[in-house]
Amino acid sequence: MLDLILPNFQTRFRTDRNEETIAEVLREENERILDPAHLEADVIGHGEFEWDFRCLRPGFRDLVAPFTRVTSGGSHLLLLALDELGVTRDERLSLIPIVEYPHFASLVNDHYNFHPELNRPKPDRFTAAKLTQLKYAAQFMVVYPKYLVLRNRMAADLATRNRLHAAMFQLTAMVGTSRALYLDWSRRSFAGVTRENGLQWGIYTLASYFLGPVKLACILAGVPESKVNQMRTAFSWLAVAAKLELDRRVLDGETTSPQEPERQPSFRVESFPAVEWIEYLEKSGGPPRHHNRFPDFTRCHEAAITDLRQSGKGPRLRNLLVDEALEKFSSLMVAAELLPDLTNRLMDAFQNEGGTR
Amino acid sequence: MNYGTEHLEGLPAELAGFYAAHREFIKNSIATYYPDHASAGWMDRSTGVSALFANDLPALHDTLLLPTREYLARGGKMLRPTLVALTLQAYGTDPLQHGEFLAAIEAMEDSSIIMDDYIDNSERRRGGPCAHVVHGxxxxxxxxxxxxAMAHGVFYNNHMDLPGDRLGALLDAVSAEWLQMAFGQIEELYWTEDNVNxxxxxxxxxxxxxxxAFLTFRGPLKYAGIVANAPEEDLQRLAKIGEYLLIGYHIRGDNLDLQPDSKAWGKIAGEDITIGRRTMLINEVLQNASPEDRARAEEIINERTEDEEKKRIVYDLILKYGVMAKAEAFAERFNILTKEEIDKLSIPPASRQLFHEFADYCMVTRKI
Structure with missing residues (x-):
């Protein structure tokens, strides 16, 4: 999704070499996850009784396949960060599934959570059952990479493994919180939501793309916790800038929804211009205070964007916020003495390339 | 909040005393760590990440806390935190020092029940509407x-201040439980969706x-054993005890739920047939009944019917083929296996007695 979120992702962050590496790692892992011998040896253990591996093929495999075709892009940031931190050993590649599998699961979860059939008072039982089966296939995807830490595939020491466990947990909590807030706000037409709430939501929403991969890289590199915390704050500011810039690009028609239907529900959430919408509602007297348990997410999203475009609001305030956020990101990274090259690349991503700022 | 029933029917004497002695503490801990409002501190502590800007705290309460709190308020048995308290005490650790741990285990249980309910498309739970019925x-x-996930913050964010090696063992144990849980769910949904007979x-x-087993009961036993620094061989036995306890508990639960005069009839048993779940009772009929009976049962189960008459036909077949008696025999067998493992634990006799009674409650004396 970073291809849509980050300006000039293709030219400044993605390399063919890393793309091949990521694809190869995931190709192998996608085969491994279907291999009973691997699952018993490394993932679910040898049970006292008998596993039924028939559930894997074609069921699980075919359910998740459409959602695993396009990676998040976060692995490119991961590899760039690892390179810069001097972590070159092969074991580092074990972090790629930790970045990508939860992303695949997120695509499924958003497909489930914002599916029109489930946003009805009484969903069709058969459709709900099918979607629930898909959703639980995604649950296996999100927890599956835990085995890599459990079996220490990255050859890390105990403290590093504990920190990796915690980092994965924290990202899960942030992504879940992002979706919970989006759902709640959509149901009440964003009534009472403040600009600060919207900015924090943006941080949760983009955490798995920016903070997640870079934090994993820092942990594997043995960067002390205090510096990682500084980096986390810096990346929160980066997420603010990236989210506002994404919102602007969506409103200006510079980026459009991905073609793949499996990516569309997630992109719809992640690109919702919440801060713009909140400010627009405040200026127009606020939305009607009503609660709709079953909003049409697609229609609400499109209507908000249409209203915002028609409002003709200038980009000045947004640019100031983006500039301020980027400045904080940069100065915090300098203070942390971490990843100067990646920081510059990320700063460059928002500096006039494409003539938009 | 009304969580924690005052008295559990069928609870043996010593265990009833232990339960009564810890019930209020567990209830208060749940109220403390899963409060009726979401504060910034609660959010930061639960996620392990400080927010940069103000969160929409009422929304976080309504979306993250409220559905689980609604279940907690309906009064669960609090069996799992009780088992954690029992295990901590058995290995010389004061349960009263681990309120967040106990509360988290119950929050995990109730949030996971919400998942069970929307998987089963159930209507009611503990006398109230299910979360997906209320909230979608x-x-x-x-x-x-x-x-x-956030309830696991007590582990991942190391709120118990465990030393690195024990924290590592605990986080590995949690990961192992999550991996199995997710795979088991795939298996079950495959059986149901593909009508596997x-x-x-x-x-x-x-x-x-x-x-x-991540909550019933291997997970709580393992986690408590690790926190209390139980010997390695005991940790393995606690895991085995948890598995045997679970199977016996589950089988007895299936049998109780299927009694047509039980309060649950038309809810749980009916749902199992309606959603086509492959329980042990249904599997036995699908495999061991006469070809004619098997075909009839298969037709009804594959139909996903809500027709009470048709569901009763399946129930009658379960009785006809003695499946419930077979299940009872399994439950008794697992009770024996559980106790054999309990007797190998290096714990005081009084704790051993409590574990025995816990097994009896789960597999023999429990009532719906």
Whole structure:
């Protein structure tokens, strides 16, 4: 999704070499996850009784396949960060599934959570059952990479493994919180939501793309916790800038929804211009205070964007916020003495390339 | 909040005393760590990440806390935190020093029940409407999954200040439980969605362990054993005890739920047939009944019917083929196996007695 979120992702962050590496790692892992011998040896253990591996093929495999075709892009940031931190050993590649599998699961979860059939008072039982089966296939995807830490595939020491466990947990909590807030706000037409709430939501929403991969890289590199915390704050500011810039690009028609239907529900959430919408509602007297348990997410999203475009609001305030956020990101990274090259690349991503700022 | 029933019917004497002695503490801990409002401190502590800007705290309460709190308020048995307290005490650790741990285990249980309910498309739970009925499927899903994960913050954020090696063992144990849980869920949904009729008893037991043992009861036993620094050989036995307890508990639960004069009839038993779940009872009929009876049962189960008459036909077949008696025999067998493992634990006799009584309650004396 970073291809849509980050300006000039293709030219400044993605390399063919890393793309091949990521694809190869995931190709192998996608085969491994279907291999009973691997699952018993490394993932679910040898049970006292008998596993039924028939559930894997074609069921699980075919359910998740459409959602695993396009990676998040976060692995490119991961590899760039690892390179810069001097972590070159092969074991580092074990972090790629930790970045990508939860992303695949997120695509499924958003497909489930914002599916029109489930946003009805009484969903069709058969459709709900099918979607629930898909959703639980995604649950296996999100927890599956835990085995890599459990079996220490990255050859890390105990403290590093504990920190990796915690980092994965924290990202899960942030992504879940992002979706919970989006759902709640959509149901009440964003009534009472403040600009600060919207900015924090943006941080949760983009955490798995920016903070997640870079934090994993820092942990594997043995960067002390205090510096990682500084980096986390810096990346929160980066997420603010990236989210506002994404919102602007969506409103200006510079980026459009991905073609793949499996990516569309997630992109719809992640690109919702919440801060713009909140400010627009405040200026127009606020939305009607009503609660709709079953909003049409697609229609609400499109209507908000249409209203915002028609409002003709200038980009000045947004640019100031983006500039301020980027400045904080940069100065915090300098203070942390971490990843100067990646920081510059990320700063460059928002500096006039494409003539938009 | 009304969680924690005052008295559990069928609870043996010593265990009843232990339960009564800890019930209020567990209830208060739940109220403390899963409060009726979301504060910034609660959010930062639960996620392990400080927010840069102000969060929409009422929304976080309504989406993350409320659905699980609604279940907690209806009065669960609090069996799992009780088992954690019992285990901590058995290894010389004061349960009263671990309120967040106990509360988290119950929050995990109730949030995971929300998941069970929307998987089963149930209507009611503990006398009230299910979370997906009240809040819709999406919120039930997001809320239960996120709060379930966040309840693990007590482990991942090391709120118990464990030393590195014990923290590592604990986080590895949690990961192992999550991996099995997720795989077990895939197995079960595959059986249901594909109308699989040849699930063996061994596959059923393994799937049950995988899908449920993270809380019933292997997970709580292992976690408490690690926190209390139990010897390695005891940790392995605690895991085995948890698995045997679970199977016996599960089988007895299936039998109780299927009694047509039980309060649950038309809810749980009816649902199992309606959603086509492959329980041990249904598997036995699908495999061991006469061809004619098997065909009739298969037709009804595959139909996903809500017709009470048709569901009663399946129930009658379960009785006809003595499946419930067979299940009872299994439960008794697992009770014996559980106690054999309990007797190998290096714990004081009084704690051993409490474990024995816990096993008896789960597999013999429990009432719906």
């Amino acid at each position: 499927f999406p919120l039930a899903n997001i809320s239960s999954c996120t709060l379930f 040849d699930v063996s008893i061994g596959q059923y037991f393994q799937e049950t362990i995988a899908r449920c």
